[in-house]
Each structure stands twice: as structure tokens, then as C-alpha cells.
Amino acid sequence: MLKEELAEIVVIYENAREDFKTLVGESPENYRVLIFLNPDMHVSVNRVIEVTGTPQAILTSEQITNLRASRLNDFLPTSKETVYNSLPTLIYLSVPSYELTKEQEFTVRVMLIHAFAHALMNEKTESNSPKVLAQLYQLDVILKELMTNNVFQLNKVSKDKHVWAWQYFQDLIGVIRLFTEAGVEDFYTPPETARKYTLFNNFSIEAINLIGERAKTARKKHLHDIIDEGFAHYIQQKAIDYLLKTDEYKFPKRHEDRSLIYPNELKAFLAPPIGVFSQVAMNKLLSKYKDEKKMFEKLFSYKSDIEFLEEFSWDEIKDLLAVNKNAHSEYVIDHWHSVRSRWSDIWSVYAYGWRQIEEYVSKIFRKKYSAFGQLLDENPSISSKGYVRVDDKKVYVFEANDYGVGIDQLVILHNHMSLYRDDFKTILPAFADIIVFKKVGGIHVATLFAVHKSKYKSLSPYHLPVITRAVQVTKRKDAYKFDLDEEKEETFAIRNIDYTHLRKLTQPQRGAISYLIKEGLFEL
Amino acid sequence: MPHRIYFVTETEFADPLQHYSNQEFVLEFEDAAQVLKLWRNPHLGRSSREGAVLSIASKNAVAVENIMQKIMNTPLTATEEERLVNEMKLLRFIGERILPDVLERVNRNELQTIEDILKYIQELLKEIKFEGSVDLQNLAEKLNQLKDIVDIEITDAFGRKKRISRESVMDLLGKILGRYLVKQISVAPLDEVHKRPRGTIRLKETYRSAILSSQTIPPTKVKQEDIMRVKKDRRSLVYLIVDMSQSMRKTVFEGGMSRLDGALLTSLSLYYYFKTLNRRKRKRYDMFKLAVVPIRKNPNVVDTDKDMEQLLLTAEARGKTYMIQSVLAAIEHAKQQHKDKDIDVQFTIVTDGMPNMPSYPFSYSTNKELKKYFDDIDTNTKSDTIECLLQLNGIFTSLKQDRSRNWNVSYFLMGPESLRNKEIYIHTKRMLKGITRPILVDPAQVKNLGEQILKESILYA
Numbered sequence: 010m011l012k013e014e015l016a017e018i019v020v021i022y023e024n025a026r027e028d029f030k031t032l033v034g035e036s037p038e039n040y041r042v043l044i045f046l047n048p049d050m051h052v053s054v055n056r057v058i059e060v061t062g063t064p065q066a067i068l069t070s071e072q073i074t075n076l077r078a079s080r081l082n083d084f085l086p087t088s089k090e091t092v093y094n095s096l097p098t099l100i101y102l103s104v105p106s107y108e109l110t111k112e113q114e115f116t117v118r119v120m121l122i123h124a125f126a127h128a129l130m131n132e133k134t135e136s137n138s139p140k141v142l143a144q145l146y147q148l149d150v151i152l153k154e155l156m157t158n159n160v161f162q163l164n165k166v167s168k169d170k171h172v173w174a175w176q177y178f179q180d181l182i183g184v185i186r187l188f189t190e191a192g193v194e195d196f197y198t199p200p201e202t203a204r205k206y207t208l209f210n211n212f213s214i215e216a217i218n219l220i221g222e223r224a225k226t227a228r229k230k231h232l233h234d235i236i237d238e239g240f241a242h243y244i245q246q247k248a249i250d251y252l253l254k255t256d257e258y259k260f261p262k263r264h265e266d267r268s269l270i271y272p273n274e275l276k277a278f279l280a281p282p283i284g285v286f287s288q289v290a291m292n293k294l295l296s297k298y299k300d301e302k303k304m305f306e307k308l309f310s311y312k313s314d315i316e317f318l319e320e321f322s323w324d325e326i327k328d329l330l331a332v333n334k335n336a337h338s339e340y341v342i343d344h345w346h347s348v349r350s351r352w353s354d355i356w357s358v359y360a361y362g363w364r365q366i367e368e369y370v371s372k373i374f375r376k377k378y379s380a381f382g383q384l385l386d387e388n389p390s391i392s393s394k395g396y397v398r399v400d401d402k403k404v405y406v407f408e409a410n411d412y413g414v415g416i417d418q419l420v421i422l423h424n425h426m427s428l429y430r431d432d433f434k435t436i437l438p439a440f441a442d443i444i445v446f447k448k449v450g451g452i453h454v455a456t457l458f459a460v461h462k463s464k465y466k467s468l469s470p471y472h473l474p475v476i477t478r479a480v481q482v483t484k485r486k487d488a489y490k491f492d493l494d495e496e497k498e499e500t501f502a503i504r505n506i507d508y509t510h511l512r513k514l515t516q517p518q519r520g521a522i523s524y525l526i527k528e529g530l531f532e533l
Numbered sequence: 534m535p536h537r538i539y540f541v542t543e544t545e546f547a548d549p550l551q552h553y554s555n556q557e558f559v560l561e562f563e564d565a566a567q568v569l570k571l572w573r574n575p576h577l578g579r580s581s582r583e584g585a586v587l588s589i590a591s592k593n594a595v596a597v598e599n600i601m602q603k604i605m606n607t608p609l610t611a612t613e614e615e616r617l618v619n620e621m622k623l624l625r626f627i628g629e630r631i632l633p634d635v636l637e638r639v640n641r642n643e644l645q646t647i648e649d650i651l652k653y654i655q656e657l658l659k660e661i662k663f664e665g666s667v668d669l670q671n672l673a674e675k676l677n678q679l680k681d682i683v684d685i686e687i688t689d690a691f692g693r694k695k696r697i698s699r700e701s702v703m704d705l706l707g708k709i710l711g712r713y714l715v716k717q718i719s720v721a722p723l724d725e726v727h728k729r730p731r732g733t734i735r736l737k738e739t740y741r742s743a744i745l746s747s748q749t750i751p752p753t754k755v756k757q758e759d760i761m762r763v764k765k766d767r768r769s770l771v772y773l774i775v776d777m778s779q780s781m782r783k784t785v786f787e788g789g790m791s792r793l794d795g796a797l798l799t800s801l802s803l804y805y806y807f808k809t810l811n812r813r814k815r816k817r818y819d820m821f822k823l824a825v826v827p828i829r830k831n832p833n834v835v836d837t838d839k840d841m842e843q844l845l846l847t848a849e850a851r852g853k854t855y856m857i858q859s860v861l862a863a864i865e866h867a868k869q870q871h872k873d874k875d876i877d878v879q880f881t882i883v884t885d886g887m888p889n890m891p892s893y894p895f896s897y898s899t900n901k902e903l904k905k906y907f908d909d910i911d912t913n914t915k916s917d918t919i920e921c922l923l924q925l926n927g928i929f930t931s932l933k934q935d936r937s938r939n940w941n942v943s944y945f946l947m948g949p950e951s952l953r954n955k956e957i958y959i960h961t962k963r964m965l966k967g968i969t970r971p972i973l974v975d976p977a978q979v980k981n982l983g984e985q986i987l988k989e990s991i992l993y994a
Contacts, residue, residue, distance in 0.1 A: 015538075019538070043541070043546075047543070049548070050543070050546070050548050053548050053549045053550040054549060056549075056550070056599075057549045057550075059602075064549075068549060068550075070552075071591070072595075073549075073550050073551075073552060074552075074592075075591060075592050075595040075596075076550050076595065076599075077550055077552075078592050078595075078596070079595055079596045079599045080550065082596065082620070084596050084599045084600050084603060084617070084620070085599050085602075085603065086599065086602040086603040086605075086606040086607045087603075087607050089606045089607070173693070176693075273608035274608055276606065276607065276608045277605075277606040277607065280605055280606070281605045281606060282605075345608075346609075346614060347609070347610070347611035347614050347615070348611075349611050349614075349615060350611075350614050350615065350618055351618075354618045354622070355604065355614075355618070358601045358604045358605060358621075359605065361601060362601075362605060449587055449590040449591045449594060449628075450590040450591070450593050450594040450597070450625075450628030450629065450632065451590075451625070451628040451629030451630070451632065451633060452587075452590055452628070452632055452633045452636060454587060454636065456587070477580045477581075477583070477584055478579075478580050478583060479580075479583040479584070479586070479587055479636065479640075480583075480636070480640055481633050481636050481637055481640075483633075
């Protein structure tokens with residue numbers, strides 16, 4: 010039954026392949042298309058790629074909760090096909106409605122051609138990007154399997170049900186992935202000999218090794234996004250022109266400037282800044298080499314974006330960015346948004362997209378970055394800032410950036426560290442108490458996680474007497490001068506605190522640390 | 534390349550945004566004590582309030598990020614677009630202007646109750662009225678999410694976190710603890726009784742009757758007349774008389790909760806135990822009714838949700854042990870309920886000492902033999918306490934003789950095993966002679982108190 014319902018799409022698919030062959034001269038052979046009947050699933054996969062980089066990566070529970078909250082409020086972007094640029098190329102689509110109108114048919118055809126362009130690029134390119142992405146995909150699948158099996162096994166062998174295990178392993182992998190990618194060297198791996206004691210040890214050793222391998226692989230990946238997108242958008246534009254010439258599809262024209270009104274669903278391909286910029290860059294390359302075949306050869310031969318950008322001078326690129334950003338600001342609101350919306354409201358969103366491109370382009374052009382690892386080092390998701398010594402214990406200080414760890418992950422990290430103590434019977438030492446700086450929305454917060462000794466045996470790693478305190482990091486003079494209880498000040502006097510092992514911190518950050526240590530470590 | 538079509542099901546390709554954990558919330562007794570503590574004292578739990586601010590902030594940040602993507606990538610109708618733009622502006626405004634301020638106030642311990650939050654929101658709205666660009670109506674609604682801050686965060690045995698509003702704390706704790714008790718002990722042992730909508734079947738009796746009528750073991754068949762239907766259930770009034778004197782302030786060995794916390798939670802769990810039980814039965818009236826009588830200077834009988842909540846919030850362990858007064862209050866209350874004879878009244882007393890405030894005037898007759906016993910022995914026990922014991926004995930004896938109702942007394946003494954050799958236990962035992970025997974409860978095992986009370990007093994008394 011499903012086969013009949015999808016017959017129409019199969020026809021469009023074959024047409025799209027034909028179109029592609031006529032336009033480019035050859036067609037990709039190594040790709041998979043996954044069509045979701047449930048559009049929610051497609052949105053989920055799309056978000057997972059956006060957040061973690063690969064479709065099979067494990068999200069932390071906080072990321073899941075937040076994304077689910079966004080989904081409930083209908084905040085998640087829909088209707089974009091999702092392409093994972095590995096080899097084989099993975100193409101994810103939501104199934105269009107049952108009977109396709111001419112407009113929808115056109116959209117699906119263009120979407121497929123766009124995806125084929127990605128697939129062809131992945132097959133032909135000399136960059137390592139598709140191969141690395143394929144490896145990452147595989148590693149993530151293995152990690153997922155490993156986690157699933159271990160949660161299953163842990164629940165099977167133990168008497169008490171460890172319902173927390175799933176979430177814990179999820180968060181654990183999320184955090185270790187982040188730390189390993191950022192190369193935080195304070196990270197601890199249990200010795201090989203610990204393997205035989207518990208399932209948990211065995212799992213963590215396996216997971217940590219795999220994640221280490223994943224991080225090493227990911228760092229080697231060439232930066233290739235502009236070439237990927239540029240090639241796909243270039244072909245897509247050719248396809249649109251070609252399809253419209255055949256008279257098979259007719260679209261109404263706008264009253265004012267006689268421009269075509271494209272189907273709404275093509276917005277994801279025609280509106281966002283990355284498509285606009287990469288496409289004009291392609292056109293510029295074409296005008297340099299004159300011949301399309303030669304340009305394609307060139308594109309396939311580039312290993313990373315920097316080689317492509319270096320075809321032009323910095324002034325040319327700056328011009329390209331400025332001129333097109335300007336033109337885009339006039340064009341995009343009229344063509345893709347309602348007349349009722351204010352220009353400034355909408356443009357701020359696109360401007361944000363442009364700013365990201367500008368930053369990326371100028372950074373790799375200036376510093377000649379070619380691999381993902383170099384970009385990571387420049388702005389690590391998490392970095393170590395040394396430690397504070399309070400009596401005989403160390404409180405480690407980290408700074409996480411916007412896309413780094415979430416609050417929940419910090420707790421896990423923290424709990425993980427508390428396993429070091431005799432409270433919880435899995436030997437997996439990691440960190441001591443920690444303070445983390447992180448920007449959450451508009452607040453720059455410092456958060457302290459410290460564990461007290463518990464009298465009775467913990468039921469789960471989430472089940473420890475944790476002190477969690479948070480304070481805003483600000484430059485204001487009177488900040489951190491809250492009334493401390495007399496009692497607390499007394500205890501404080503006895504403590505011996507050593508701040509000398511901290512590095513690269515601002516004055517407000519230091520203020521926040523001392524506040525947290527004074528207030529937080531003595532709350533219980 | 535040959536083109537193939539495969540069908541993949543959702544089991545093979547699961548939704549990555551799925552929550553896997555078991556949804557049932559399991560709260561341990563110690564955790565409940567922690568929640569009770571947080572509930573009673575809004576000064577505590579600052580860190581959980583800070584956590585709440587951060588989680589609102591990070592949720593908002595993710596939402597903003599996604600809305601931007603949605604505006605760029607998804608075809609939208611004019612109304613949709615308007616909604617998204619508004620949401621985005623509000624979320625940004627909250628994230629950049631309001632939450633930092635809120636966090637600071639939470640740090641300063643200025644936002645503790647729901648009233649604080651409401652007052653803060655009103656002030657805020659007054660202040661930003663002139664800023665123009667935000668939609669005030671919507672903002673006010675959005676700001677209501679700040680109320681989450683004063684909710685109490687509870688973590689269950691499996692580490693799942695949940696925030697509950699202050700108003701629903703009692704209901705939630707009661708339901709969890711009550712249901713837990715129901716799972717431990719059902720009113721009647723399951724192997725003997727089947728509850729059916731049309732009546733109760735006692736299996737053992739049915740079986741025996743079937744054996745008798747068929748004259749074989751096992752019986753060849755069960756006839757209709759073999760099935761025994763139970764006569765009407767008797768009504769029971771249960772009075773849980775709980776000590777709230779100073780000594781209850783002592784900390785219980787495990788988990789940092791006090792004896793009082795344990796006693797209160799036990800009361801709550803029993804209260805909800807009978808509440809759930811009554812709800813399950815199809816009866817014209819409630820079979821059991823539980824009331825809690827605190828042992829304090831002016832004891833009142835707590836038998837409604839509102840009173841119960843008040844008791845939980847305000848109960849303090851202080852002063853002397855006004856047990857006589859509480860028992861008298863309970864008797865008075867019981868006598869006013871249901872004038873018909875066919876009724877059980879169960880007094881369950883939980884204490885960790887001896888009564889020490891006699892009541893005057895005292896109209897019951899005291900036991901001469903007991904008086905002689907106390908006169909004869911050489912003891913450190915104060916005369917007031919002895920007077921109390923005599924009075925209590927008098928009250929209980931007269932209750933036992935009273936035929937207007939079926940009175941039952943059980944007496945739980947909180948203390949370690951070593952108490953058996955101490956005067957407190959010996960005196961109490963002597964005082965209860967002919968009425969009941971005292972049951973010693975280890976305070977460290979206070980979490981099993983509810984179960985013990987059910988087993989040893991109410992159900993099998």
C-alpha cells in the first residue's frame with residue numbers, strides 16, 4: 010500500500026536524476042535517501058545534526074528536554090531536507106502530502122537535485138570531509154549500540170533496577186565527548202586493569218576510547234562547508250532555470266518587479282544567507298575560469314574552503330560579503346516574508362546568519378585554517394582555567410562557550426567526579442569539585458558543583474548530596490557583596506584557600522569564584 | 534546503480550528526541566523528609582532556585598536559536614511569523630534583561646515565595662512600561678514561568694528531577710507515600726479475599742465450605758452457595774495521636790531528619806493510605822477514617838486536607854507532652870461521630886516519652902493497684918508523670934469498659950532496643966496492663982513506622 014502511495018515520489022525521483030544528468034553530465038551513485046512518514050522524526054534528526062554534527066550522536070538529556078520543549082511550542086524549523094555529507098551521502102526528507110500539486114512536485118524535484126549535487130561532490134572531492142563524516146557516523150552508531158547494550162545488561166544483572174542508567178550514560182557520553190574534543194587534558198581514563206571489576210568500568214573504558222578516537226578523527230576533518238553548499242546551490246539554481254524553461258511548471262509573477270513567485274517550500278533553499286553567499290562565490294569562480302567543466306574540476310580538487318577562498322583576494326571577498334548582504338537585506342524580506350512583519354525584526358535574524366559567515370570566512374582566510382581542529386582550538390567549547398585549592402581539596406575551574414555543556418551535563422560531570430569518593434561504588438575517577446563559567450542566554454553565570462559525603466549508600470549517581478550554586482558574573486562593584494551569615498563567616502575563617510593556580514581570568518570572574526567558594530562550599 | 538526501496542520502522546530508527554526513562558516517580562522516605570523540610574522553610578533551597586533560573590535561561594536560549602532557524606528556513610504564514618517574531622523578542626528580552634536580575638535577587642535571597650515573585654513581576658512591568666517594543670500582555674504571561682523558581686525540586690530514587698509547586702507538595706507526597714503503603718499492605722491479605730464490585734469473597738471460607746459440601750479434597754466444584762459473602766464492613770475511626778514534644782526534635786540516625794519529620798510523614802502517609810483505600814471501594818460511606826491528633830498544649834483533631842496541610846507546615850517539636858489532653862480531645866471527637874453502636878475506634882499513640890502534664894479536673898476513676906505500684910517502688914520518675922500515667926490508665930480502662938463503641942488502643946514507643954530495661958518502658962508497660970502492650974519502634978527505622986502501625990494496630994488489632 011505504501012509503495013503505491015509513494016509511487017509518485019519515485020517518478021519525481023527518477024525525473025530528478027534525469028535532470029541532474031542533463032545538467033551536470035553525470036550522476037551520483039553512492040547515497041541513501043530516507044523519507045520520513047512522520048515529519049517530527051525528520052525535524053528531530055535535523056536538530057541532532059545541527060547540535061552534534063552527526064545524525065546518530067547521543068544527545069544529553071538536557072538537550073533532549075530543551076529541544077522537546079521547543080518542539081511543543083512549535084519553534085523547530087521544518088520542511089528542509091537534511092543532507093549529511095558523508096560517503097555514502099545520507100539524504101533525509103519528510104514525505105510530502107499525499108497528492109502532489111504541481112508546485113510541490115517542482116519543490117521535491119529541486120530538493121532532490123540539490124541533494125544529488127551534495128552526493129556528487131562527496132564522491133568526487135579530494136577533501137577528506139565525506140570520509141571523516143562517514144567514520145564519525147560509524148563511531149556514533151557504535152557508541153549508541155554500546156550504550157544501549159550496557160544499559161540493558163546493567164539492568165539485567167543488578168537486583169535493583171537502575172532506571173537512571175540510560176540518562177546517566179547519555180549524559181556521560183555527551184560530556185566526555187565535549188571534553189575530549191576540546192582537549193581538556195585534566196581528563197581521567199580508568200586503567201585497563203579496572204575493566205574486569207564492573208560492567209560500568211568496562212563500558213566507560215570502551216566509551217572513553219571510542220570518544221577519544223572520535224575526537225581525533227573529527228579534528229582532522231577538512232573545513233568544506235562553503236564548497237559543499239556553493240556547489241549544491243549552483244546546481245540547484247541551474248535546475249530551477251532549466252525546469253522553468255521547459256514550460257512544465259508555471260509560476261505567477263510579482264506585481265512590482267515582475268519576478269517569479271517560487272513555491273513556498275523552497276524558502277529553505279533560496280532564503281538563508283549561506284546559500285546566497287556560496288552561490289555568488291561560485292559565480293565569481295566561474296567568471297574567473299570561464300568554463301563550467303573546468304570550474305567543477307577545480308571544485309572537486311579543493312581540499313578545504315581555504316583553497317577555494319584563496320582563488321580571490323581578501324578585498325574581493327570583503328566586497329562579495331558586503332554587496333550581497335546589502336542586496337539580500339532588500340530582497341529577502343520582500344520575497345519570503347509577510348508584509349506585516351517589521352523589517353528590523355526579520356532582518357536581525359538574517360544579519361545574524363551573515364555575521365556567522367563573515368566570522369567564519371575572515372577567520373579561516375586570515376589564519377589559513379584548513380581543518381576543523383584548528384577552528385576548535387581557536388574557540389574551544391570548554392577550556393580549563395586551573396584550580397582553586399580549598400584546604401586539601403581542589404576545585405577545578407572551567408569556561409564553557411555558548412554551544413558547550415549544558416547545566417545538566419555539568420551535574421553529570423560533577424557526579425562523575427564524585428564517583429572518586431567511596432560514596433558510590435563505581436571506580437571512575439574524574440574531576441574534583443568544579444566551577445564552570447558559561448553564558449546561558451544573556452546571563453554569564455558561574456556555577457559551582459560540590460559534593461558532600463553522604464552517610465548512606467547512594468542509589469544512583471544522581472543521588473548525591475550536591476551543592477549547586479550559581480551567580481552572575483558582572484563588572485558591577487557591589488556584586489558579590491551579599492550578606493554572609495555570621496556563622497558562615499566563622500567557618501570561612503578557618504579555611505585555607507589558595508587562588509594561585511588560576512589562570513587567564515577576568516576580575517569579575519575572580520570575584521565570582523571567591524563568592525561561590527565562600528557561599529557555596531559551606532552551605533550544607 | 535540499482536535503486537532499491539526499503540521500509541524502515543520506528544523501532545529500527547527511533548526518534549532521537551525520545552525520553553527513555555521510566556516515568557513513575559519513586560520517592561524514598563528520606564527524600565520525602567527533605568522535601569518536607571524545604572516546604573516548611575522557604576529560606577532553604579536557594580540552590581534549587583538558582584538552578585531553576587538557569588534551566589529557564591537555557592531552555593529559552595535553545596528556543597531562540599531554533600526560532601531564528603525557523604524564520605529563515607520554514608515557509609510561514611503571516612500570523613505564524615508574527616507569533617514567532619514576538620516570541621523571539623520576548624524570550625530575548627527575558628534572557629538578556631530579566632533573568633540576570635532574577636538570578637541576582639535569588640542570590641540575595643529576595644525571591645522566596647510566590648508572593649515575592651508576583652510582586653517582582655508587577656514591579657518589573659511597571660518599570661518597563663515605557664520601553665515600547667515589547668508586548669506587555671504577552672510578557673506578563675511569559676513571566677509567569679518565573680513562578681517555577683519557588684517550586685520545590687525533588688529528586689527521586691532514580692535521579693529524575695521534578696519541580697512541584699508549593700501548593701501541591703502535600704498532595705504529591707501523600708499520594709506517593711500512601712500508594713507505597715498500599716503496595717506494602719493491602720487492607721486484607723490478598724490470598725484470602727477477593728474484592729468484587731458486588732461484594733467480598735473470602736476464598737478460604739469458600740474453599741472450606743466447598744470441601745464440606747462436596748466431601749472431597751480438593752473439592753470437585755464450587756457451588757454458588759459455597760461462596761461466602763462478607764457481612765457489612767464495620768466502620769472504623771482511627772486516631773493517630775502523635776507526640777510533638779521537645780524530645781521529638783532529636784535527629785534520627787539516618788539521613789538527617791528529625792523524629793518529628795518521621796512522625797509527620799507517617800501521619801501523612803497513613804492519612805493518604807486510607808484516602809486512596811476509601812476511593813477504591815464502592816461503598817456508601819468510608820470504611821476507615823483517619824484523624825491525626827498532635828500532642829501539644831491545645832490539641833485539635835486534624836481530619837481535613839486543609840488542617841493536615843496546616844499541621845505539616847507549622848508543626849514544631851516543643852514543650853511538654855500533653856498526652857492526656859490529646860487523648861481526651863480524641864475521645865470527645867469520636868463520641869460526636871456516628872451515634873450508632875456498630876463502630877470501631879482505634880487510638881494509635883506514637884510517642885518517644887511519657888506524658889508529663891496531668892489534666893485537671895479529672896473525672897475518670899484511677900486504678901488503685903497501679904497507684905500502689907508507683908507508691909511502692911523507688912523511682913526517679915517525677916510525680917507529675919506518675920499522675921499522668923495513672924490518669925491515662927484510668928481513661929483507657931474506662932474506654933475498655935464502655936460498650937457504646939468498640940474502643941481499641943495501641944501504643945508505640947519510639948526508642949532503641951535498650952529502652953526495654955529502662956523505667957520509661959517498664960512504667961509504660963505497667964500502665965497499659967490489661968489494655969494493650971507497648972510496641973517499641975527504633976527511630977532509625979522510622980520510615981517503616983507506617984507499615985508497622987498498619988500491621989500491628991489497625992488491621993490486625
